[in-house]
Amino acid sequence: MPIPQTVTDRLRLSPEVAGALAAGIPVVALESTLISHGLPYPQNLEVASASETAVRASGAIPATVAVHDGALLVGLETAALEALATAPVGSVRKAARPSLAVALAEGGWAATTVSATMIAAHAAGIRVFATGGIGGVHRGAVAGTFDISSDLQELGRTAMAVVCAGPKAILDVPATLEYLETQGVPVVTVGQAELPGFYARSSGIRSPFAAPDLGAASAIVAAHLGLGLGSGVLVCVPVPEDAALSDAVARDAVERAVADASAARIAGPALTPWLLARIAELTAGASVHANTALIVNDARVAGELAVRLGA
Numbered sequence: 001m002p003i004p005q006t007v008t009d010r011l012r013l014s015p016e017v018a019g020a021l022a023a024g025i026p027v028v029a030l031e032s033t034l035i036s037h038g039l040p041y042p043q044n045l046e047v048a049s050a051s052e053t054a055v056r057a058s059g060a061i062p063a064t065v066a067v068h069d070g071a072l073l074v075g076l077e078t079a080a081l082e083a084l085a086t087a088p089v090g091s092v093r094k095a096a097r098p099s100l101a102v103a104l105a106e107g108g109w110a111a112t113t114v115s116a117t118m119i120a121a122h123a124a125g126i127r128v129f130a131t132g133g134i135g136g137v138h139r140g141a142v143a144g145t146f147d148i149s150s151d152l153q154e155l156g157r158t159a160m161a162v163v164c165a166g167p168k169a170i171l172d173v174p175a176t177l178e179y180l181e182t183q184g185v186p187v188v189t190v191g192q193a194e195l196p197g198f199y200a201r202s203s204g205i206r207s208p209f210a211a212p213d214l215g216a217a218s219a220i221v222a223a224h225l226g227l228g229l230g231s232g233v234l235v236c237v238p239v240p241e242d243a244a245l246s247d248a249v250a251r252d253a254v255e256r257a258v259a260d261a262s263a264a265r266i267a268g269p270a271l272t273p274w275l276l277a278r279i280a281e282l283t284a285g286a287s288v289h290a291n292t293a294l295i296v297n298d299a300r301v302a303g304e305l306a307v308r309l310g311a
Helices: 015-023 033-038 043-057 078-086 097-106 114-124 141-145 150-157 173-182 214-226 247-263 268-282 286-309
Strands: 011-013 027-030 061-068 071-074 093-095 109-112 128-130 161-164 187-190 209-211 233-236
Touching: 011 015, 011 114, 015 027, 015 061, 027 043, 027 114, 027 286, 033 043, 033 078, 033 093, 033 109, 043 061, 043 078, 043 286, 061 078, 061 097, 061 114, 071 114, 078 109, 093 097, 097 109, 097 114, 097 150, 109 114, 114 128, 114 150, 128 286, 150 173, 161 286, 187 214, 209 214, 214 233, 214 286, 247 268, 247 286, 268 286
Parallel strands: 011 071, 027 061, 027 128, 093 109, 128 161, 161 233, 187 209, 187 233
Antiparallel strands: 061 071, 061 109
């Protein structure tokens, strides 16, 4: 029987990422599910490329993460990004902590979600990760469905700064915050007292912690990671104002989409993509514009954070 391979054994760092880490140049991890499962071609490739460009403009090196033929790729070349972006629908697996071993064992391409990206990035020595919005506690989970994203437990067990625009708006946001508190994950919002509402700048929910600017947020991140508590820290930044939906429009679209999903009995892994597509219909594409804008903005902020941390 072959010797089992650890996460570190499975890592395949691009020359640029390996060189940056060796030289102490800040690196920012980026997920790949938005490429294969989040947006259609060519928009998926455009947003992925724009996110990498935003990281570079901030003074850091981007490291998009994916699984291919039994390896964890940290830093994708242009050809790999294009392969993910143009792969036939259904041919790319989603890899999260529960499915990472399957994705590695079965070969082929798999896109990494928040949890799998954190696992690979942390093993590579990367301390900052940018995503659009984290998964969390789905509506109805508290009542008994127990539909809770593995993102939350990963944040509780992996010491990394994760920059996002808040939990996805389709979730039970108060329950998500409670779960993160239980996991020992500080949630810090930059520049405002309220938690961002993903598509909208505000969720109407007070953030557990607020930092007036990125400098103050980076001090909190550095302190938390330096303490060695073992958990990550969630840094939330609102969607850019020129792309944001109004609070009322965003909340109405989410509530209508959730009701429609319930009526159509959509559940399980199909629920999130169905809801996001329905919200796009209800907002005449405005939610997609907001989503792409916040993804790139999060990458920019993550790059700036990594530079401040010297990560």
